[in-house]
Amino acid sequence: MEKTVRETIKNIIKNHLTKKRGKVFGQCLTAVGWVGGTLPELYEKDGMIELSMADVAGGGIVAGSALMKEKPIYVIRYQGFNWYNCPMIVNYAAKSKEIWNIPCPVFVRGIGMEGGIGPVAGSSHHSLYYRMPGVKIVSPMTPIEYKKIYSEFMKDDDVYYVSEHRGSFNNKKEFQNNISNNNDLVIIAISITRFAAIEAKKVLEKEGYKIGLIHILWIKPLKISSKGYKAIKTSKKGALLLDDDYVDGISNSIANKINIKTQKKIETMGLKNKTAGAHKNVDNLPPSVKEIVNKAKRILSEK
Amino acid sequence: MKINKFDIETFKIASLCRNFEIKVFEAIRNKKIKIPVYLSGGQEYISATLSNIIKNNLKIKPLIFAQHRCHSTYLSFGGDKIKLIKELLGIKGGCTNSMGGSASIHSKEINMFGHDGHMGTQVPIGIGACFTSKKPTIIFMGDAAAEEDYVLGALGWASTKKLPILFIVEDNNLSILTEKKIRRNWDMHDVARSFKMKGYNLNDNPKEIFKYKKYFFKEPMLLNINTNRLFWHSGAGIDDPKIFDRFKNEKNKIGKKAKILDEKIKKNIDEIWKKQLEKL
Ligand SMILES: Cc1ncc(C[n+]2csc(CCOP(=O)(O)OP(=O)(O)O)c2C)c(N)n1
Ligand SMILES: [Mg+2]
Numbered sequence: 001m002e003k004t005v006r007e008t009i010k011n012i013i014k015n016h017l018t019k020k021r022g023k024v025f026g027q028c029l030t031a032v033g034w035v036g037g038t039l040p041e042l043y044e045k046d047g048m049i050e051l052s053m054a055d056v057a058g059g060g061i062v063a064g065s066a067l068m069k070e071k072p073i074y075v076i077r078y079q080g081f082n083w084y085n086c087p088m089i090v091n092y093a094a095k096s097k098e099i100w101n102i103p104c105p106v107f108v109r110g111i112g113m114e115g116g117i118g119p120v121a122g123s124s125h126h127s128l129y130y131r132m133p134g135v136k137i138v139s140p141m142t143p144i145e146y147k148k149i150y151s152e153f154m155k156d157d158d159v160y161y162v163s164e165h166r167g168s169f170n171n172k173k174e175f176q177n178n179i180s181n182n183n184d185l186v187i188i189a190i191s192i193t194r195f196a197a198i199e200a201k202k203v204l205e206k207e208g209y210k211i212g213l214i215h216i217l218w219i220k221p222l223k224i225s226s227k228g229y230k231a232i233k234t235s236k237k238g239a240l241l242l243d244d245d246y247v248d249g250i251s252n253s254i255a256n257k258i259n260i261k262t263q264k265k266i267e268t269m270g271l272k273n274k275t276a277g278a279h280k281n282v283d284n285l286p287p288s289v290k291e292i293v294n295k296a297k298r299i300l301s302e303k
Numbered sequence: 304m305k306i307n308k309f310d311i312e313t314f315k316i317a318s319l320c321r322n323f324e325i326k327v328f329e330a331i332r333n334k335k336i337k338i339p340v341y342l343s344g345g346q347e348y349i350s351a352t353l354s355n356i357i358k359n360n361l362k363i364k365p366l367i368f369a370q371h372r373c374h375s376t377y378l379s380f381g382g383d384k385i386k387l388i389k390e391l392l393g394i395k396g397g398c399t400n401s402m403g404g405s406a407s408i409h410s411k412e413i414n415m416f417g418h419d420g421h422m423g424t425q426v427p428i429g430i431g432a433c434f435t436s437k438k439p440t441i442i443f444m445g446d447a448a449a450e451e452d453y454v455l456g457a458l459g460w461a462s463t464k465k466l467p468i469l470f471i472v473e474d475n476n477l478s479i480l481t482e483k484k485i486r487r488n489w490d491m492h493d494v495a496r497s498f499k500m501k502g503y504n505l506n507d508n509p510k511e512i513f514k515y516k517k518y519f520f521k522e523p524m525l526l527n528i529n530t531n532r533l534f535w536h537s538g539a540g541i542d543d544p545k546i547f548d549r550f551k552n553e554k555n556k557i558g559k560k561a562k563i564l565d566e567k568i569k570k571n572i573d574e575i576w577k578k579q580l581e582k583l
Contacts, residue, residue, distance in 0.1 A: 064431020
């Protein structure tokens with residue numbers, strides 16, 4: 001039977017603890033819910049390690065564990081907590097190999113979620129890691145993508161920031177890029193926006209537009225196939241890049257890279273430049289299908 | 304005072320550190336060293352005593368985590384002198400390949416892990432390393448680093464997990480030039496105790512430090528060791544020429560034997576430095 005992303009993560013973690021004798025660190029892991037059902041019901045004796053609520057110290061403890069060649073998994077229940085969790089991951093774990101030739105690989109599970117959760121916890125915060133050297137950033141949204149990323153990590157000796165999203169946990173499907181040439185516009189999507197991008201593409205195609213679609217799994221290093229670049233290059237209006245983080249995070253930066261490679265205009269959409277409120281009408285959500293369609297149409301109608 | 308083998312051995316290690324730092328001091332003054340340098344001079348009796356107890360007496364090779372003022376830690380625990388000189392001078396073959404400078408040195412041979420330059424990070428990182436490896440671990444921090452929120456949070460966790468860690472606060476009473484009494488009204492040994500681990504306040508007299516040997520690596524313990532920084536926070540200068548100097552004090556106590564040993568060690572260090580300086 002096909003597995004969801006949730007079940008896939010849970011199996012990977014179970015295997016990491018029982019077969020690989022690795023460790024998983026985080027806060028409130030063994031409580032009801034088991035982090036959205038992504039953890040097996042295992043405890044400290046099995047390697048499921050409850051950190052205290054000292055968030056900054058917790059990141060350091062995990063970095064120290066990684067120095068001992070254990071390849072720890074670090075669960076960050078809401079990506080926004082990274083402001084307190086990432087300091088020693090990016091300043092120590094990510095630099096250790098370069099400075100001391102001592103690899104310090106951590107698999108950071110940053111879990112995104114939004115909608116009614118207020119000003120700090122919600123959305124994706126992968127841009128926090130993006131500016132730092134020594135970190136690889138990925139955002140798997142499908143079971144196969146997740147498996148691939150984990151096995152790459154186990155072969156590698158770098159820090160991985162895995163930008164997850166709760167909105168993908170029920171997903172069983174794999175996604176296909178649509179990178180034929182001569183599109184009107186190409187949509188490039190990251191994280192949870194990939195789901196809305198698929199729907200937006202359908203709406204726009206119904207209206208007669210030819211739309212390409214590129215799913216970004218590897219944010220850093222940015223991986224787009226040469227066919228993907230060609231699809232952007234041969235498109236009429238360039239591309240629209242979507243993200244679940246602020247546009248002044250990574251999306252404008254990636255857009256610039258793609259622009260230099262393709263000489264095409266790359267527009268971006270992500271969180272609006274405002275703080276998310278708790279209630280629906282003051283929230284700050286990733287671009288919806290409607291918003292993507294509207295922006296795409298505006299781009300398509302430009303002379 | 305009765306002088307025993309332990310005193311002599313500790314003195315030899317401290318003398319190595321002191322004479323090394325005097326050469327570093329000169330090299331900064333002569334502009335041979337061009338990077339920020341944090342001299343351990345004045346504080347070397349802490350690492351010298353601990354290394355003598357741990358390496359020679361207990362025969363333990365611990366994981367070592369230190370912070371920016373770490374030359375004496377490195378040298379006391381057996382770090383390669385030439386590699387440190389090369390590191391400071393920026394010559395190829397330095398202990399950290401010119402990436403670490405003075406503050407971020409490391410040595411695989413002695414299990415000393417590098418420091419990233421953010422004071423106090425070595426505390427949670429060392430705790431994580433100990434938790435995972437279960438190896439005896441020694442973590443050094445300054446009296447200022449000890450105030451970092453992430454240090455305090457991490458200490459609590461280490462106590463909860465009953466890890467075999469020796470926490471050493473090298474308390475020179477200063478954060479750069481700001482005295483402890485301006486920064487806080489509490490003491491680290493009290494903090495340790497309230498975290499339910501052993502915590503003691505003592506000075507850097509080797510006989511004092513030796514008293515706590517029986518607790519080393521049996522459970523988490525914090526020793527707040529009062530000491531004096533002889534030189535500037537960074538670079539080659541002297542803040543207070545009248546400050547108490549433990550090394551000189553011990554040398555006088557031991558007497559003639561110490562003088563002879565010190566001269567011999569000085570000569571050796573001078574020669575090693577000379578050879579490396581010629582490469583510039
Ligand atoms: C996170 C962080 N904040 C501030 C500094 C700047 N800083 C460098 S050394 C220092 C004082 C360190 O004092 P202490 O820990 O007592 O060690 P000492 O220099 O006295 O040996 C400060 C504040 C730093 N390196 N890291
Ligand atoms: Mg100090």
